[in-house]
Amino acid sequence: MASITATPDETSPIGTVSLVRLYILRAMYLVLVIGLGAMIVPEILSHEPASRGVIASLLGAVWLLAFVGLRYPLEMLPLLLFEFAWKLIWMAFYGLPQWLSGQRPPTFAEDSFNIAFGAVLLVIIPWGYVWRHYVKRPGARWS
Amino acid sequence: MAPTAAWPSFWQRGDQEVSLARLYVMRAVGLLGIYGLLPMVARLVDHSPTERGMLIAMVSGLWVMAFFVIRYPLKLVPLFLFEIIWKLLWLIFFGLPQWWTGVGSPRLGEDLWSIGAFPLVCALVIPWGYVWRHYVKAPGDRWR
Numbered sequence: 497m498a499s500i501t502a503t504p505d506e507t508s509p510i511g512t513v514s515l516v517r518l519y520i521l522r523a524m525y526l527v528l529v530i531g532l533g534a535m536i537v538p539e540i541l542s543h544e545p546a547s548r549g550v551i552a553s554l555l556g557a558v559w560l561l562a563f564v565g566l567r568y569p570l571e572m573l574p575l576l577l578f579e580f581a582w583k584l585i586w587m588a589f590y591g592l593p594q595w596l597s598g599q600r601p602p603t604f605a606e607d608s609f610n611i612a613f614g615a616v617l618l619v620i621i622p623w624g625y626v627w628r629h630y631v632k633r634p635g636a637r638w639s
Numbered sequence: 640m641a642p643t644a645a646w647p648s649f650w651q652r653g654d655q656e657v658s659l660a661r662l663y664v665m666r667a668v669g670l671l672g673i674y675g676l677l678p679m680v681a682r683l684v685d686h687s688p689t690e691r692g693m694l695i696a697m698v699s700g701l702w703v704m705a706f707f708v709i710r711y712p713l714k715l716v717p718l719f720l721f722e723i724i725w726k727l728l729w730l731i732f733f734g735l736p737q738w739w740t741g742v743g744s745p746r747l748g749e750d751l752w753s754i755g756a757f758p759l760v761c762a763l764v765i766p767w768g769y770v771w772r773h774y775v776k777a778p779g780d781r782w783r
Contacts, residue, residue, distance in 0.1 A: 582700025
């Protein structure tokens with residue numbers, strides 16, 4: 497794509513990642529497309545008439561954006577960062593305390609298995625790239 | 640190129656990706672999210688011992704990501720897309736059918752307002768030209 501940006505800004509490229517990393521990222525998006533899709537699409541399409549549906553819709557959006565991730569694995573990193581963030585938060589504030597105390601909701605076994613799978617993101621996300629692009633790089637202009 | 644030519648005005652994109660006004664609107668929505676989601680995020684440290692916690696954890700994940708929006712609104716466009724998509728999914732498959740049939744979750748009224756109104760806001764805030772250029776027209780990352 498021809499750059500339409502005259503001055504370096506938050507969208508100009510600064511380094512990239514290895515081809516292997518791109519394939520690892522794509523594999524992760526594919527896992528979401530297939531694995532999460534198998535779980536969430538039936539839940540969205542056929543559910544109890546009075547189901548609240550917020551969690552199903554949130555996961556449905558992760559599933560749809562994972563398709564975009566197959567083509568643009570780096571641009572869609574915020575999706576994987578979000579996945580990593582919420583799973584880490586769940587583990588820290590719900591999963592681990594409930595596991596340690598023995599007071600668990602009925603959904604605990606299924607949820608903890610699915611969410612613990614998010615630990616793979618720790619090795620899948622290119623943290624150096626994240627550091628360069630989402631921390632070190634100058635932000636978008638203010639004036 | 641002179642800076643004045645590069646940044647023609649507050650409202651026009653010029654040769655930038657989006658206008659300065661758009662960046663500020665996106666940042667404002669990020670700030671609004673940080674502020675508005677705070678009561679839900681607070682439930683992380685104040686909930687019943689056996690609460691499932693999925694929803695609160697996901698909302699808290701969004702809350703964390705909203706801080707990045709302030710500094711990098713364009714890099715975080717996927718987060719805005721996520722917001723509009725999940726809310727549209729909810730409206731299409733849950734909110735509207737339940738509203739029409741009159742059989743809904745006990746929180747339907749509240750959800751219709753807090754979720755159902757936002758796709759419109761997102762649709763106005765998202766820089767669709769940028770989305771088109773970066774997530775449709777741009778060549779994908781390399782395959783070999």
